[in-house]
C-alpha cells in the first residue's frame with residue numbers, strides 16, 4: 182500500500198482518489214462495485230464524482246463505511262467556458278442542496294437533447310438506431326453521455342475500442358459530434374461552493390489551452406470562488422503533472438488527484454494506483470478533518 186510523506190506542510194499522502202465514475206454516469210461499475218474495488222486496492226479516502234449526477238453518493242457512502250474508507254461526496258459538472266467544454270469537480274458537496282440538485286437535473290435534461298442530436302448526426306452517415314443503442318448501455322436512463330454512444334459503436338464493430346471511437350466519430354470535427362451548450366462556469370462553482378464544497382478544475386491538460394487562456398481561466402476560476410486544480414489524473418503526462426503543479430503554486434491553488442476511473446481497462450490509472458503529488462503542493466484535503474482523523478486512527482506508521 183502506498184504511504185509516503187508528501188510535502189513540507191506535514192500532510193501525509195494517503196491512498197486517496199478524488200475522481201471516479203460509476204454506472205450512475207458513464208462508469209462500468211455500480212457505486213457498490215466501485216467502492217468494493219477501491220477497498221480491495223487499498224484506497225483509504227475516495228470521492229465518487231459522477232458526471233452531472235449525485236444519485237450514487239448515498240449507496241457509495243454506505244459501502245465505504247462498511248469497508249473503512251473515508252468517503253467524500255463528489256460530482257463532476259460539465260461547463261461551457263469561452264466556447265469550450267470544461268469539467269469542474271465538486272468535493273465535499275451537500276447532495277441535498279437545492280440549487281445543486283436542480284442545476285444538475287437541468288444539465289441532464291440537456292444531455293438527453295444532445296443525445297438526440299448525436300444520433301441524428303450519426304444517422305446522416307448511415308449509422309441508425311444509435312439513440313436506442315446508446316441507451317441500452319445506460320443504467321437507469323437518468324444520464325446519457327458520449328461514452329454510451331462509444332460503447333454502442335464498439336459493440337457494432339465501428340471501431341476496436343472506446344478511445345478509437347471518440348477519435349473517429351465523437352469529437353469536434355468528426356461526423357457524430359453535436360455541439361452543446363453546458364452550464365456556465367459561475368453556475369457550477371456557485372452550486373459547489375454554495376453547498377459547502379470545494380471546486381476543482383478537472384484534468385486541465387485535456388483542454389489544450391494556450392498560456393494566456395489558461396491564465397485567464399485560472400484567474401476567473403479563482404475570482405468565482407474556485408480553489409483547486411487536478412494535477413495527478415489518468416490523462417496527464419509526467420510533464421503536465423509538473424506544469425500544473427507549478428501553476429497551482431503560482432496561483433495559490435490547492436491540488437487534487439484522481440484516477441478518473443471509468444472501469445477496468447478504460448482508464449490509464451486504476452483505483453488506488455495513483456502516483457504521489459509533486460513536492461510543495463498543498464493538497465485539497467489538507468484541512469479535511471475526516472481524512473486526517475481516519476489517517477490517525479488507521480495509520481500504520
Ligand code: AMP
Nearest residue numbers: 207232259325326327328343344347348
Ligand atoms: P460527455 O460528457 O458525454 O461529452 O462525455 C465525456 C466523457 O467521454 C469523458 O468523461 C470520458 O469518459 C469520455 N471521453 C472523452 N473523450 C474521450 C476520448 N478521447 N477517449 C475516451 N473517452 C473519452
Ligand code: MN
Nearest residue numbers: 202207232328
Ligand atoms: Mn466520463
Ligand code: MN
Nearest residue numbers: 257268383384
Ligand atoms: Mn472529465
Ligand code: MN
Nearest residue numbers: 200202257441
Ligand atoms: Mn471524470
